[in-house]
Amino acid sequence: MTSPVRVAVLGCADIAVRRMLPAMVASADVDLVAVASRDPAKADDVARRFGCAAVHGYEALLARDDVDAVYVPLPAALHDVWVEAALGAGKHVLAEKPLTTRHERTAQLLRLARARGLALVENVLFVHHGQHAAVRALLREGRIGEPRSLHAAFAVPARPDDDIRYRAALGGGALWDVGVYPVRAALHLLGPGLDVVGAVLTCDAGREVDTSGAALLRDRAGTVAQLTFGIGHAYRSAYELRGTEGRITVDRAFTPPADHRPVLRVENGSHVEEITLAPEDQVAAAVTAFAAAVRQGGAPSTETVLDTETVLEQASLLDAIRRSAVRER
Structure with missing residues (x-):
């Protein structure tokens, strides 16, 4: 054993x-x-x-x-x-x-x-949940045709004023705290080769870090990802993939509790199918x-969700969003 x-x-x-x-x-x-x-x-x-x-x-x-x-x-x-x-x-x-x-x-x-x-x-916990593997399988099967866009959002209510997420010196801010999720979702669902087309980071009055933001990404085929994130918003944790023939919608996408039964909504014209999955504990x-990965004695296999190349691409996209963002107060 x-x-x-x-x-x-x-x-x-x-x-x-x-x-x-x-x-x-x-x-x-x-x-x-x-x-x-x-x-x-x-x-x-x-x-x-x-x-x-x-x-x-x-x-x-x-x-x-x-x-x-x-x-x-x-x-x-x-x-x-x-x-x-x-x-x-x-x-x-x-x-x-x-x-x-x-x-x-x-x-x-x-x-x-x-x-x-x-x-x-x-x-990054959500990539371990089977609902996203199920979505990727639907994409491979062509259930919505060719993917054209991803719309992903992760937003959470405001934190106490002394929360570390509001401290710049500790790496606080909405991009690092909640923006990671939709960025990683774009890579997880659309694959590598994404570029940042534009971004906005907003800082609420009295805060020293960004408290919300949005980014537009694009791959070489023209598929776009519209990503939004924020601290101090009504809770939202969802994404929708739109294709040439239909769309897939996932709610409770990033932080589902262990007893949550995910429902994937697949729409093709007037036909709507809701696929209910078994609960999973992503933690x-x-x-x-x-x-x-520890027992392998090194870098996780590129065939797993722990692929280090994806971590590097995510880091590059986060850097690009921060560099290119229009900043608003």
Whole structure:
């Protein structure tokens, strides 16, 4: 029987405590060894809740020899430093999205991981849900003809004023926090070779980061992706693919709960079909996929949703959106 991957966590972020640690504890593929924080009381509290060791400081955790891999849910601007430190300590890494806030830095870290024979995985959860594989199968079958456009949106309500997503120094902003989702959806559904045609980033009064935005992407065949995202909006998590003969609509696309039964709506003229799928836990699936990548001893296979080339393309598109965006206040 294959031994579980021994995982430790750098930081006590909300997504770690609320979603990832419960999935790790429940997984037969992972043994949660320790959690580290610069605040000893916080580390003690989280460690007690999840039955693992508490460590004061990230350096001390990386020095442990009973850890195979680390999960990094720190603010985006801190990823590159601590991902590099973890790779330097010989640990496989699962890092929250975005892997870094610069394409060049993302590429450097992926090269470092490859050179050291370590897995470096960006934790984009939705790509592990089977509803998107079902959509791609419908596209291959020609159910909507030739794809012509993707319309994807991810928006969430406002956060408390002291939330890290509003702090520029920590890599905050809507693009990094929620814009990643529709950008990754465009790559996941339309494939590589997308370019940014135009973008807008809007900053609400009193904020130092973008709080909403939109981007228009295009591939060489002329297929377009219209993407919108925001913090401080009514919740929206959906996409629609339109083709020459019909369209496919997916709701609860990016953050479906584990008991959600996805419904794919396929329309061709006056004919409407609703395909109901079985519930899936995309968080558990992501943990399993990371453990498999660790056991492979390096970069995930290009045949999986963890393909590093897609991570690089995503980083390039995010850079291009930020560079080319018209900024509004």
